[in-house]
Amino acid sequence: MPMTTRARGGARTGRAVFFAAAFLSGLGAGGGGAAAPPPDFLETLSMARHRLSAVQDYTAVFHKQQRVGGVLQPEEKILFKFKRPFMVYMKWIGDAHSGREALFVKGRHGDKLLVHPGGMANYFAPTAALDPNGMLAMRNNLRPITESGMEAMINLIAEACELAMRRGDLVVRYCGTSRRDGRAVHRFERFLPADKGYPARMTIFEMDSETGYPLLVYSYGWEGEVLERYRYDNFRTDVGLTDKDFDRGNRAYGFGRFTARIP
Numbered sequence: 001m002p003m004t005t006r007a008r009g010g011a012r013t014g015r016a017v018f019f020a021a022a023f024l025s026g027l028g029a030g031g032g033g034a035a036a037p038p039p040d041f042l043e044t045l046s047m048a049r050h051r052l053s054a055v056q057d058y059t060a061v062f063h064k065q066q067r068v069g070g071v072l073q074p075e076e077k078i079l080f081k082f083k084r085p086f087m088v089y090m091k092w093i094g095d096a097h098s099g100r101e102a103l104f105v106k107g108r109h110g111d112k113l114l115v116h117p118g119g120m121a122n123y124f125a126p127t128a129a130l131d132p133n134g135m136l137a138m139r140n141n142l143r144p145i146t147e148s149g150m151e152a153m154i155n156l157i158a159e160a161c162e163l164a165m166r167r168g169d170l171v172v173r174y175c176g177t178s179r180r181d182g183r184a185v186h187r188f189e190r191f192l193p194a195d196k197g198y199p200a201r202m203t204i205f206e207m208d209s210e211t212g213y214p215l216l217v218y219s220y221g222w223e224g225e226v227l228e229r230y231r232y233d234n235f236r237t238d239v240g241l242t243d244k245d246f247d248r249g250n251r252a253y254g255f256g257r258f259t260a261r262i263p
Helices: 014-020 041-053 119-123 150-167
Strands: 003-006 057-068 076-083 087-092 101-105 113-116 127-130 171-180 183-191 202-208 214-220 226-237 259-262
Touching: 041 150, 041 183, 041 202, 150 214, 150 226, 171 202, 183 214
Parallel strands: 127 259
Antiparallel strands: 003 171, 057 076, 057 226, 076 087, 087 101, 101 113, 113 127, 171 183, 183 202, 202 214, 214 226
């Protein structure tokens, strides 16, 4: 049975509020003993942040769909690699932008995002070196590649929750457990009020029961419209990625020898 809880704000703010927060939870008797309380959303998110801080690299198949400029973009399916301190490689493997590759390594290539289009266009067009925050790199995207990955997602979720808690607006419903990619996940729904600058009215989370990682995040607007959908499949940590996995010269990649620098 779903359980709805409201986080109570107070004078405390910031990270202390986030990590110290507790939800009201019901305890039901049955069979002579008290039932275990449902998992706490903020504690689960805190566990995910702590676990991920010790992870050096990970791979996943990342599904992404965003509403940009009022238009819902096609779903993108991306092979995603990440290595600390901040290296990202992506290859589009679904119908949308099939064959496109992107590479960003903080401190290399002039902190430019390297992109090539994939498909037949890759045989004629050089690799583009883009400003990660520039118009071309941000076209049909809500956030730059410098804000991609699991850690950035956890931080965005936490920021909205911290703000809502301080205002007394945060409402979360626990909806039980299910299976995601062969793993047990806890399902939560977060509700936020309109006209206060929050990112979404309702957001669904499926969080790994062992690690707390948000493997699915679906957000909906105040008219019920889809705003953002993200899903991680085959999320694997500390798989032993090396610098070669983030080298534009990797023969498994298609960046080629020539680069066009675009402001």
